[in-house]
Amino acid sequence: MRRWLRRARKLRVTLWTLIVPPSVWAVHFLLSYLWAAISCAKIGAWARFPTAFAVATAIALIVIVASGVIAWQQSRTPGDPAPHQEGTDVDRLRFLAYSTMLLAALSFVAVIFTALPVIMLGDCR
Template sequence: MRRWLHRARRLRVTLWTLIVPPTTWAVHFLFSYLWAAVSCAKIGAWARFPTAFAVGTVIALVVIVGAGVIAWQQARTPGDPAPHDAGTDIDRLRFLAYSTLLLSALSFIAVVFTALPVLVLSDCR
């Protein structure tokens, strides 16, 4: 675990890293609703928590947590206290890292709430 955190510390947060968590949530959201539509149309019944849906949800959560860990490591870069508005490279890095960390938390919650209907609902009506 410590080795993985050391590797995450070396990675840099960029705009590409910033869009990974919400994009992962959007793909999971699309996957979830397509899965529900296809299972209700083809099977005719609500399939209770199939393996493909569980695997897709776990993969989405792992990707989001990975982006969050990288952002958390980068947000802890030493420097001036917030606000990070000076325009220096370190301030830009910490601003992107903090934004990515917040988007990761929001996307994690969104994926969990997207997966909840599969657990709660039991009918295609």
């Protein structure tokens, strides 16, 4: 675990890493709605929480947690205390890391709330 955290500390947070958590949530959201539509249309009944959907949800959550851990490591980069008014490279890195961490938390909750109807509902009506 420590080796993984050291590796995460070396990675850099950029605008590309900022869009990973919401993109993963969007793909999971699309997958869950397509799964529900196809299972109700083709099978004619609500398929009970299949293994493929559970695996897709777990993968989405793992990717979001990984990006959040990387962002958390980067947000702990030493630098000037707040407020960050200078606009240095370290301040920008910490801002992007903090934003990514917040988006990862929001996306984690969104994936869980997207998966709940698939788990809880039992009818196609």
